[in-house]
Amino acid sequence: xxxxxxxxxxxxxxxxxxPEEVSQFRVILRRFLRHKLAxxxxxxxxxxxxxxxxxxxxxxxxxxDIEVGNDFLAPGSVGRxxxxxxxxxxDTIGRDYWSRITYxxxxxxTVAVTAQVASVIIGILVGSISGYLGGTVDAVVMRGVEFMLxxxxxxxxxxxxxxxxxxxxxxPVPEVLTNFMAxxxxxxxxxxxxxxxxxxxxxxxxxxxxxxLMRGVVLSVKEQTFTEASRALGASDLRIILSHMIPxxxxxxxxxxxxxxxxxxxxxxxxxxxxxxxQDPTPTWGNMLSAAQSFMFQHPWLPLVxxxxxxxCSLAFNFVGDGVRDAxxxxxxx
Amino acid sequence: MFEEKKTYELVQVKxxxxxxxxxxxxxxRVVAHVRAVEDVSFTVREGETFGLVGxxxxxxxxxGRTILRLIxxxxxxxxxxxxxxxxxxxxxxxxxxxxxxxxxxxxxxSLDPRMxxxxxxxxxxxxxxxxxxxxxxxxVVINTLRKVGLEDYHARRYPHxxxxxxxxxxxxxxxxxxxxxxxxxxxxVSALDVSIQxxxxxxxxxxxxxxxxxxxxxxxxxxxxxxxxDRIGVMYLGKMVELTxxxxxxxxxxxxxxxxxxxxxxxxxxxxxxxxxILKGDVPxxxxxxxxxxxxxxxxxxxxxxxxKEPVFKEAAPDHWVACWRVE
Numbered sequence: 001x002x003x004x005x006x007x008x009x010x011x012x013x014x015x016x017x018x019p020e021e022v023s024q025f026r027v028i029l030r031r032f033l034r035h036k037l038a039x040x041x042x043x044x045x046x047x048x049x050x051x052x053x054x055x056x057x058x059x060x061x062x063x064x065d066i067e068v069g070n071d072f073l074a075p076g077s078v079g080r081x082x083x084x085x086x087x088x089x090x091d092t093i094g095r096d097y098w099s100r101i102t103y104x105x106x107x108x109x110t111v112a113v114t115a116q117v118a119s120v121i122i123g124i125l126v127g128s129i130s131g132y133l134g135g136t137v138d139a140v141v142m143r144g145v146e147f148m149l150x151x152x153x154x155x156x157x158x159x160x161x162x163x164x165x166x167x168x169x170x171x172p173v174p175e176v177l178t179n180f181m182a183x184x185x186x187x188x189x190x191x192x193x194x195x196x197x198x199x200x201x202x203x204x205x206x207x208x209x210x211x212x213l214m215r216g217v218v219l220s221v222k223e224q225t226f227t228e229a230s231r232a233l234g235a236s237d238l239r240i241i242l243s244h245m246i247p248x249x250x251x252x253x254x255x256x257x258x259x260x261x262x263x264x265x266x267x268x269x270x271x272x273x274x275x276x277x278x279q280d281p282t283p284t285w286g287n288m289l290s291a292a293q294s295f296m297f298q299h300p301w302l303p304l305v306x307x308x309x310x311x312x313c314s315l316a317f318n319f320v321g322d323g324v325r326d327a328x329x330x331x332x333x334x
Numbered sequence: 335m336f337e338e339k340k341t342y343e344l345v346q347v348k349x350x351x352x353x354x355x356x357x358x359x360x361x362x363r364v365v366a367h368v369r370a371v372e373d374v375s376f377t378v379r380e381g382e383t384f385g386l387v388g389x390x391x392x393x394x395x396x397x398g399r400t401i402l403r404l405i406x407x408x409x410x411x412x413x414x415x416x417x418x419x420x421x422x423x424x425x426x427x428x429x430x431x432x433x434x435x436x437x438x439x440x441x442x443x444s445l446d447p448r449m450x451x452x453x454x455x456x457x458x459x460x461x462x463x464x465x466x467x468x469x470x471x472x473x474v475v476i477n478t479l480r481k482v483g484l485e486d487y488h489a490r491r492y493p494h495x496x497x498x499x500x501x502x503x504x505x506x507x508x509x510x511x512x513x514x515x516x517x518x519x520x521x522x523v524s525a526l527d528v529s530i531q532x533x534x535x536x537x538x539x540x541x542x543x544x545x546x547x548x549x550x551x552x553x554x555x556x557x558x559x560x561x562x563x564d565r566i567g568v569m570y571l572g573k574m575v576e577l578t579x580x581x582x583x584x585x586x587x588x589x590x591x592x593x594x595x596x597x598x599x600x601x602x603x604x605x606x607x608x609x610x611x612i613l614k615g616d617v618p619x620x621x622x623x624x625x626x627x628x629x630x631x632x633x634x635x636x637x638x639x640x641x642x643k644e645p646v647f648k649e650a651a652p653d654h655w656v657a658c659w660r661v662e
Contacts, residue, residue: 024492225444226454228404229508233458234431243457247448 031327038323041316048313052105056186059099060084064281067094072299088305092291097305104283105309107185111195111284112264112313115202116257122203123210124249128241130211131218142215145208153205154270160204161276164197171197191282198277202264213256217249251328259321262314269310285310344516344548345378345401350410352393352400356621368620370396372572374410375647378516383542383549385563385580387556387595389617393572394552395439398518401550402436403427415515432462435509439521441501445493451504452489455479458512478507481544482537499530503537510541516548523558535562556599560584568592571628572620574647578654588656590635627659635660 033039051058060079067080073090075097088097130141164171173196175189182192221227221244230240271277272286273293280287285306292302351374353367371393378384386394400407403419412419414434422430435458438444445454455475458464465471476486482503493501502522509517519538523531539562541547553559559566560580567577568591576589587593594611601608613632618624624631630640637659647657 224446225438225440226446228399229436229438229444229505230457232402232404232431232436233508233512234428234461235457236461239461243449244446248446250448 028327032323035319035323035326037319038326041319041323044312044316045320048105048309048316049109051102052109055099055102055106059096059102061086061096061099063095063099063103063283065095070094072295075301089301091288091302092295097302100283100288101285101305101309103186104285104288104306107187107195107278107282108265108268108285108309109313110181110185111199111202111268111278112261115199115206115264115268116261118199118203119206119210119260120253120257122207123212124214124246124253126207127211127214127216128218128245128249131215132222132237132241132245138215142212145211148205149208149212154267157201157205157267157271158274158276160201161198161271164201165194165276165279168193168197173197185282187282191278194278194282198268198271201271202267206260206264209260210253210256213252214249217252218245221245221248255321255325255328258317258324262317262321265310265313265317342380343377344380344415345550346411346413347377347397347401348375348411348413350374350397350400350412351408352396352405353408366621369572369623370620371400372623374569374572374574376567376574376577378548378550379565380515380548381542381546382564383551383562385559385566386550386552386569387554387559387566388569389554391617391620392569393620394554394569395520397569398436398520398550398552402431402434402518404436428461432458432512433514434516434518435512435514436518436520437502437505437509437522439525441498441505441525442493444505445501447493450490450492451496452479454493454504455489455507455511458508462512464512474511475507478511479504481510481541482507483533497530498526499533502526502530502534506534506537506541510545513545514547516550518550518552520552521554522551524553524555531558538562556595568595571617571623573628573657574655575629575658576654576656578651578656582651582654586654588650588654588661589629589658590633590660591629594634627657 061084067090070077070080070090071092071094073086073094075087075089077086077089078084079086079096086096086098088101091097091100126141126145130138173193177196178189178192181187181195182189185192185195187195218241227240227244230244235243268277268284269286269289272284273290275287275290277286278284280291288306289303289310292299292306296303350371352371353369355364356366356368357363358365374393374397376384386397388394396405399405401412401414401419403412407420410420414430417426417430419427419430445451452472452475455478456471459471459474465474472489475489479486479488484500484503484507488496488500488504493504496504502525505522522538523534526534535558538549542549549562551559551562563580565577565579566583568575568583568589570591576583576587576592583592584596587596590611591613594613597608597611611634613634615632618628618631624641626639626641626643627633627636627645630636633640640659643659645657645659647655650656650661
């Protein structure tokens with residue numbers, strides 16, 4: 001057996017043949033592309049995002065239009081006007097299922113992404129301040145965060161959500177936010193209030209893990225000599241946080257965010273499923289599944305169609321998160 | 335004129351003390367102090383290299399960092415170029431930092447792994463608003479990198495693409511970019527291969543000549559210190575035990591500890607028979623240093639009263655200071 005046929009840990013010839021200047025980004029991209037499931041998941045997500053963006057173009061019906069009497073139409077049935085086709089049939093009260101699924105994609109994804117982005121921003125703020133200042137501030141903030149993390153989240157989310165949804169008129173939501181959401185999601189500003197509130201509820205717990213992660217990074221970076229070097233150069237705390245702490249936190253934050261997205265998809269679906277999230281007529285995958293489950297045995301098609309995107313999305317976000325983690329981890333040099 | 339320049343005392347360290355509190359118990363109360371630096375005084379003259387040697391844990395690194403106010407001193411005074419370093423407000427301190435810089439021991443953790451090295455070198459320029467445009471700053475960075483023997487294109491690369499010696503040069507460039515007067519070199523070569531050590535030391539020497547730099551050179555390797563220093567201070571357990579010119583120290587060491595250290599320097603001659611002074615025991619804990627002279631439990635020449643009274647740090651010969659009861 002010659003050495004040339006043996007698999008080697010490192011292909012030296014290939015390593016030497018590598019071009020001189022390989023940018024960080026290309027190295028990371030190459031590592032990510034090696035992760036087949038993650039790449040496939042990325043395509044799935046891209047398709048879902050595309051559907052969400054193109055919702056008004058590719059859906060033949062208004063997602064809230066009811067064709068009285070045409071409930072539970074089979075997929076492919078012709079609509080009342082005799083022209084448009086219900087690709088996926090109609091739901092329990094005669095609304096086009098395909099149109100509702102595409103608009104729901106827009107809403108569910110927006111809720112998850114917005115909640116995650118807001119969580120990361122709050123997490124970075126709280127985590128870096130707490131970790132950098134240390135001492136009493138750190139102890140108080142982190143004990144608070146830990147306390148909130150020990151509470152089982154779903155039951156608490158349900159309680160908060162039911163309180164909020166019942167009293168949503170009493171809660172002042174900035175009109176800018178609701179108008180923006182209404183514009184983005186193509187829904188009524190009145191219904192958009194709910195979306196904003198649900199996002200806020202999800203964020204109220206979502207930032208906890210992110211802040212702990214950020215604090216961990218800050219604590220480790222704080223002990224590195226380059227932070228001391230910055231102080232010796234005269235850099236302010238703010239500069240050290242902005243130019244050293246946050247860049248070093250970006251990789252773990254991206255990983256945590258992409259893994260966290262699937263959690264938000266599930267939480268939003270769960271809240272809507274239990275009737276305590278975004279309410280009908282605004283379509284989300286969760287409340288569509290909820291409406292369909294009562295007719296599960298007569299019309300198994302409906303819960304299958306509304307459940308699949310939840311399943312696909314959370315799985316895909318998980319795989320992509322895994323792939324990003326493997327690609328960004330500098331200790332993993334293949 | 336030249337003589338006068340040589341004797342201008344750029345850095346004066348007076349009775350520097352640094353205790354690190356040790357916290358314990360449920361309430362994290364201070365239960366003891368690590369007496370890292372105890373009553374250390376010396377001066378560094380403009381343009382010279384002052385070597386600070388001692389075993390691990392003797393407080394030599396702490397001295398360097400307290401001088402730069404990277405860690406607060408417990409008491410004492412440091413005067414840098416006429417300014418009392420410990421009593422400066424934030425703005426004056428920032429201005430002062432332009433003039434005093436530090437080079438670290440560990441070339442791996444001293445550079446931000448997520449920052450191209452050019453940006454690391456430019457950080458000080460940004461902090462002090464040197465150079466109006468990024469192009470101007472880039473010029474300074476490139477020039478500085480060239481000074482330490484690196485190439486222009488290195489500026490875009492990340493630390494992990496460099497060897498230890500190269501990274502140490504980047505660390506030097508970062509300190510040098512501000513054109514400081516004084517640089518604390520905190521064991522800058524102890525993490526490097528011997529062949530690379532020489533390169534880095536030579537770069538430091540060249541830069542000293544070119545920019546009239548003053549160094550406080552902290553090290554535990556006497557050969558390195560001998561190579562680069564003009565004057566040398568020897569520390570033991572937080573105290574300065576001997577301080578004199580390099581040649582004087584190597585020719586006529588007065589303190590028994592210095593003598594033991596010098597006898598431990600390896601000589602590349604297998605046939606040479608030497609009398610080595612082997613010290614007994616370990617360095618005592620700085621938590622509870624020995625009474626009297628801190629070196630007495632290990633001293634081969636200890637007298638009776640060494641354990642009771644602390645020796646005074648005095649000038650035994652011209653410009654040769656020592657703290658030992660044996661020396662009169």
